[in-house]
Amino acid sequence: MDASVSPRHEVMRSQLGRARGLGSGHSGTAHWIAERVSAATLLPLSGWFVVQMFRLGGADYEDVTKWGGKPVNATMLAALVISSFYHAEVGLQVIVDDYVHGKAHLPTKLLVRFGTWLVGLLGVIAVLKLALGKSSSRS
Amino acid sequence: MQDVREALYVGSRSDGTLIRRPMSPHLQVYKMRLSMFLSISNRITGVAATAGSALGVxxxxxxxxxxxxxxxxxxxxxxxxxxxxxxxxxxxxxxHTVGGLRHFIWDAGHRYDKQELNEDGPVAVGVIAGFGLTLAAALLCVSGVRASRRAKAKGI
Incomplete structure (x- = not known):
């Protein structure tokens, strides 16, 4: 907020008139719930991933692709990636809402949403390739 | 006007001209407390965890x-x-998980009094340090040992 900006040009409008229409879009509660639900989903999925990493840490390419090719592992991985980046999208959006003001707000918010969505999609595609594609090591 | 909060800054001088009223001091007048630190660190670790997850992808x-x-x-x-x-x-x-679990507890309506918050803060720090460092050390050690064993087995 720039201290030098004078509100003089809006002299005919009351403070209530200024505030009207700029407030709640009636979607705050849904956003808040989405944050909590995705967090709750992440708890068991992350627990599973930690256990898998203990089993898999230090393993070589053949073992890891074999692990990723199993349908249950691929399902859990895809679920983990989707809920992680959904939770990140929802959470980072709130941070942008709180700290980025003015003209930069909308582009930053769109960029954050697009970025998290894109990285999440990359994760899902990678999991799908491991699960469905014949691994490229054999070709 | 971009921000609805700007409306609260409009004031007038005694001659009637409109001015932008000054913002009252906030962050700089408070002593940093554990609850403040844990609150902001929950956000910072959320961003860091996202960056790490991007590396995971x-x-x-x-x-x-x-x-x-x-x-x-x-x-x-x-x-x-x-x-x-x-x-x-x-x-x-x-x-971020420990912070999130505390948020779940608060959302359920528990442990939100000043005294309870101040009691739980150090516990949260202890859980984060104990569990986090143990998990990180254990995972990295297990992976390192397994990797070097496989490298040796392949060498022979």
Missing amino acids: AWLASLASGPKSFATARKVTGNPLGQVVLAGWILSLVW
């Missing part, structure tokens, strides 16, 4: 791309600097 993508790119990824995760990043990712995930 890069790891998945390298695995899906083939043995050559996976070998590159393993070079990164085996590098001391990569291990520090991995430990930082694990620690920020644990940190």
